[in-house]
Amino acid sequence: MDAINGLMTGFGVILTAQNLYFCLLGSLIGTLVGVLPGVGPLAALALLLPVTFTMQPVGGMVMLASIFYGAMYGGSTTSILLNIPGEAASVVTCIDGHKMARQGRAGAALGIAAIGSFIAGTLGVIIMTFFAPAIAAVAIRFGPPENFGLMVLGLVCTLYMITGSPVKGVLMIALGFLCAAIGIDVVNGRERFTFGSVDLSAGIELLAVVIGLFGVSEVLGNVETMAKSTLVSEKIRGLWPTLNDWRQSWRPMLRGSGLGFILGLVPGGGPVTASFMSYALEKRISPTPERFGEGAIEGVAGPESANNAAVAGSLIPVLSLGIPGNPVTALLLGALVIHGIQPGPLFVTQRPDLFWGIVASMYVGNVFLLVLNLPLVGLWAQLLRIPYRVLFPVVLLLSVIGTYSANKNVFDLWVMLGFGVAGYVLRKLEYDLAPFVIAFVLAPMLEQSMRQSLAMSADGAMIFLQRPGTALLLAASALLIALIFRRKRKIEGGMP
Amino acid sequence: MFERALNAFWIALGAAAAAYAWTLGVMSPSGPDSGLFPLIAAAIIVGSGITLMAQRASLAASPDFPRGAALWRVGGVVAGLALFALGIPYLGFAITGAITMLILLRTVEQSSWAMSVLLAIASVVAVVWLFGHLLGMPLPRGPWGF
Numbered sequence: 001m002d003a004i005n006g007l008m009t010g011f012g013v014i015l016t017a018q019n020l021y022f023c024l025l026g027s028l029i030g031t032l033v034g035v036l037p038g039v040g041p042l043a044a045l046a047l048l049l050p051v052t053f054t055m056q057p058v059g060g061m062v063m064l065a066s067i068f069y070g071a072m073y074g075g076s077t078t079s080i081l082l083n084i085p086g087e088a089a090s091v092v093t094c095i096d097g098h099k100m101a102r103q104g105r106a107g108a109a110l111g112i113a114a115i116g117s118f119i120a121g122t123l124g125v126i127i128m129t130f131f132a133p134a135i136a137a138v139a140i141r142f143g144p145p146e147n148f149g150l151m152v153l154g155l156v157c158t159l160y161m162i163t164g165s166p167v168k169g170v171l172m173i174a175l176g177f178l179c180a181a182i183g184i185d186v187v188n189g190r191e192r193f194t195f196g197s198v199d200l201s202a203g204i205e206l207l208a209v210v211i212g213l214f215g216v217s218e219v220l221g222n223v224e225t226m227a228k229s230t231l232v233s234e235k236i237r238g239l240w241p242t243l244n245d246w247r248q249s250w251r252p253m254l255r256g257s258g259l260g261f262i263l264g265l266v267p268g269g270g271p272v273t274a275s276f277m278s279y280a281l282e283k284r285i286s287p288t289p290e291r292f293g294e295g296a297i298e299g300v301a302g303p304e305s306a307n308n309a310a311v312a313g314s315l316i317p318v319l320s321l322g323i324p325g326n327p328v329t330a331l332l333l334g335a336l337v338i339h340g341i342q343p344g345p346l347f348v349t350q351r352p353d354l355f356w357g358i359v360a361s362m363y364v365g366n367v368f369l370l371v372l373n374l375p376l377v378g379l380w381a382q383l384l385r386i387p388y389r390v391l392f393p394v395v396l397l398l399s400v401i402g403t404y405s406a407n408k409n410v411f412d413l414w415v416m417l418g419f420g421v422a423g424y425v426l427r428k429l430e431y432d433l434a435p436f437v438i439a440f441v442l443a444p445m446l447e448q449s450m451r452q453s454l455a456m457s458a459d460g461a462m463i464f465l466q467r468p469g470t471a472l473l474l475a476a477s478a479l480l481i482a483l484i485f486r487r488k489r490k491i492e493g494g495m496p
Numbered sequence: 497m498f499e500r501a502l503n504a505f506w507i508a509l510g511a512a513a514a515a516y517a518w519t520l521g522v523m524s525p526s527g528p529d530s531g532l533f534p535l536i537a538a539a540i541i542v543g544s545g546i547t548l549m550a551q552r553a554s555l556a557a558s559p560d561f562p563r564g565a566a567l568w569r570v571g572g573v574v575a576g577l578a579l580f581a582l583g584i585p586y587l588g589f590a591i592t593g594a595i596t597m598l599i600l601l602r603t604v605e606q607s608s609w610a611m612s613v614l615l616a617i618a619s620v621v622a623v624v625w626l627f628g629h630l631l632g633m634p635l636p637r638g639p640w641g642f
Contacts, residue, residue, distance in 0.1 A: 051631050167551065171506060171544035177537035178513055185530040192520060192530055193513070216577065223569045223604055224562045389607075390615065393600045396573065397593055397623050400580055404589075405633050413581035421574060428559045429499055447533040455527030 003130045006348075010356030014364055019059055023361045026063035027368040030070015033087070035078050035380045036391060037222075040087045041071035042328050043215035043395075046207050047402035049335050057339040058354055062361040064335055068328050069121060069311040069362065072271055073369045076113035076304050077380050080106060089271035089307035092279040096292060096299030103295050111239035112249050112297055113304040114373040120257040120305035121366040124312025127261055129359055132348070136320035139345035144452035145463050149473030151446045154267040154323045155439060156477040159484055161266065161273055162432040166484045169435050176439025177446075179204050186444070187451065199411035206334045207406045208415040209440060213433050214327065215399045216420025219392050221427065239374055241297075249301035252282050256305030263306070264313020267325035267438070271307035271314070278306035312362065319343055319355060322445065327434050330441040498559065503549040510541030572603035588638025589628075593620045 013019065033044040044067050052060030075090030080097035093113065100109040142150065159169045182193040183203030194200040241249065259281060260274035282302040283292045292299050315332075317323045322344035324330035336343050341351060348355045373380070403416040423433055457463035464470050517538055520531030562570050576596045583592035597616035601607045607615065624642075627633045 050633065051627075054632065165548075165551075167544050167547045171541060171548070174510075174537045174540035174544065178534055178541065181534040181537065188530060190520065190530045192534060193516065216573075220570050220573055223573055224566045389604065392573075392604075393597045393615075394619050394623070396577065396580075396600070397597065397619060400577070400584075400593070401589070401623065401627050401633065401635065404584070404636070405627075408634065408636075410581055410585055413577070413584070417574070417577045417581060420577070424570075428561060429502065443533075450533065451528040 003133055006133065006352060006356045007129055007360060009352055010358075010360030011363075013058055013353050013357035014062065014360040018056075019062055019357070019361070020364065022055070022059040022063040023066050023365050024368050026066030027070040027365050027372060029063075030067040030072075031074035031369065031372050031380065032383070033067065034071035034074020034076075034090070035086050035383055036386075037078055037082070037084045037086055037388065040214065040218065041068050042210060042331060043218065043399070044071070045328060045331050045335075046210040046215065047398050049207060049331070049338070050402060050405035052335065053338070057336075057341060058357045060339065061332070061335065061354060061358055062365075064332060065315070065358055066361065066365040066368075068332070069308060069365060070369055070372075072121075072304075072307045072311055073114060073117045073373045074380065075307075076117070076300070077110060077373070077377060078384060080109045080113065080300070081381055082384050089275045089310075090304075091272075092275050092303045093300055095279070096294070096296045099293070099295035100297065100300065105295065107239045108241055108245055108297065109300050110377050111374065112241050112245060112301050114239075114370060114377070115241065116249065116253045116256065116301045116305040117308040117373070118366055118370040119253055120260060120309040121312065121369070122363065123257045124261050124264070124309040125359065125362040125366070128312045128316055128362075132316045132320040132355075132359070135316060136345045136348045139321050140349075142345065142469070143467075144449040144456070145467045145470040146473065148446065148449035148453055149464065149470040149477075150321060151323060151442050151449065153473045153477045153480075154317070154325065155435070155442065156480045156484075157267040158325070158435050158438055160480050162435065164430045164432055166488055168431045172431060172433065172436040173439040176436040177443045179209070179436075180440045180443030181447075186448075199409065202407070204415060204440075205403070205406050205409075205412045206331070206441065208403045208412040209419050210327065210331055210437060211399050211403050212416040212419025213423035213437065215395065215402075216416060217423030217427060217433075219395055219399075220420065220424040222388060223392060239377065245297050248297050252278070252298040252302035253305045255281065256302040257309040260306030260309030261313040264310030264325070265316055267317060267323065270326035270328070271310040274306040274310035275303035278302040315358075319347060319358070320345065322347070324438055324441055327437040330438050334441055498561075500549065503545050506545030507542055507549070510538045510543075510545055514538035514542065569604045572600060576600045576603075584636050586638070588640070588642060589635040590620055590624050590642045591638050591640070593623070 014023065029044060030041065033041055045064055052064065071087050072089055075086035076093045076097065078084055078086030079090040079093035080101050083094050083098040085091040085094055097109045100106065155173055159166055162169045182200055184201055185192055191201055256278040259278050263274040263277060264270055279299055279302060282298045283289050286292065286298065314325050314329050317325050318329040318333050322333065322342065324333045333343055341354065399416065400413060403412050406412060426433065453463050454460065464474055514535055517531040517535035521529035522532045522535055523529055576599050580592055580596045583595065594616045597619055598612050601612040601615055624635060628635045
């Protein structure tokens with residue numbers, strides 16, 4: 001019943017003209033960045049984070065969260081009509097969604113994507129309402145060693161979920177740690193890796209890193225190819241699915257919701273993994289797998305539901321444990337810290353207005369998004385006529401504003417450019433950038449937990465094995481590492 | 497070849513960072529010191545760099561770096577952003593933004609002069625109005641007050 005009371009508190013917070021406006025604004029921006037290829041939710045969040053500095057934390061966080069889940073709705077429009085994913089979690093929607101559009105069923109594909117997103121998003125928030133406070137209630141008993149173990153497990157989970165070389169993933173995590181160590185050591189005030197530079201003494205700005213790695217490097221990749229796309233330009237009709245569409249889609253929607261939510265919970269999972277896994281699952285269990293790739297509506301319903309449910313799932317670890325599972329939630333964590341709020345087990349009890357306000361806003365936001373993405377889908381389709389070559393200079397202008405406005409320091413622009421070029425090159429060499437950002441955000445908390453644990457221990461590092469909770473978390477991490485390298489050996493050996 | 501050079505760079509970076517972290521102090525009488533965490537991170541970087549150097553399987557399949565017109569476009573964006581960072585303290589956001597946009601539209605998009613000027617001015621005015629005026633962000637101003 002605490003959850004119901006909390007939710008009522010949340011609705012009391014969100015149902016004000018100002019907060020509803022921010023929720024609607026975030027939903028609009030989220031749909032917009034989802035629709036426009038080359039502008040993902042992470043870059044949009046990073047660009048708009050400085051705007052929230054002058055806002056009340058509730059309004060700011062509600063807006064940022066709604067950009068995140070709004071982008072999941074918008075991404076499908078571009079995938080279906082243009083065969084280019086509006087954002088990464090809609091990549092698989094291109095396969096069957098665009099095929100449906102080519103067969104004259106764009107309306108059905110867009111309709112089922114929006115309705116599936118709404119159902120999954122709402123189901124995800126319902127589970128989150130009851131699940132997040134329960135997790136926080138357990139985690140509230142954690143001390144520094146358990147927090148350390150939990151963060152290590154989170155990072156190892158991230159490694160488990162990445163594609164490509166796990167060694168490169170480990171290297172990215174360590175680089176994230178090292179970059180986060182630049183600046184003043186908060187424990188004793190000593191400067192580290194600043195080499196006398198005043199600009200470096202404040203540390204490397206998170207926004208400059210994120211906008212560089214995920215905004216600028218994305219633009220560099222896109223201007224390199226400047227791919228021509230084919231927009232399905234016929235009038236969009238029949239958005240409401242037929243009875244047959246419903247019959248084929250309701251099970252994939254429910255499966256996608258469950259799978260997406262679980263994968264959202266796992267650090268390193270999130271919407272992108274969820275959509276791919278859902279597509280693979282639907283194809284595997286379908287009695288007619290040959291229809292997949294030829295315009296199967298299940299190939300749209302499952303992944304689109306999964307990526308929306310994953311958003312709700314991925315917010316649970318960050319809000320109830322203070323552990324981000326993907327770069328977007330890492331940035332949300334950074335945003336909370338900038339607003340002077342430390343997410344974690346105490347967040348639910350110390351800031352119920354904010355916690356429950358965010359949860360309640362997701363119920364409202366999903367309704368806004370259903371309206372924005374069904375009747376107004378034609379409007380979003382018109383936006384797809386803007387060529388990328390006109391769009392990217394504007395994205396770069398916004399990147400400069402977003403980076404500069406954090407500290408009003410030109411040095412951050414050089415950091416953004418440096419990380420942009422580095423991100424572009426590292427992507428070419430198949431480095432996954434997500435572990436870097438997650439490690440960069442987690443590093444200060446991880447270091448603090450480690451130092452506190454060692455300071456309170458009479459037996460040095462043995463404290464991590466003497467505490468049962470920590471030992472269990474570290475054992476799980478070790479098991480996952482073993483699984484990662486076993487999987488890698490299998491792939492290299494060409495084993496099934 | 498490039499990737500091998502990068503792996504060597506990781507090893508060198510990790511070694512240098514480890515040496516520096518060691519000078520910060522690893523353990524003090526009151527517990528862990530400032531250098532411990534970066535030392536661990538640096539050691540992982542060195543270890544990963546050595547492993548990547550030794551493993552052929554971790555090499556990217558075919559790193560496809562841009563050439564010709566694609567290199568020109570990528571270089572144009574990098575140069576444009578560098579110009580932005582250089583120009584902002586002296587010319588302010590609006591003027592630097594318009595010049596950068598003009599360069600990007602001419603080099604990357606290869607629009608006509610008239611279209612480039614029009615788009616550059618229109619987008620800068622829109623962005624300054626939205627962020628500077630409507631959202632109240634203090635954008636850097638040049639000697640002309642904008």
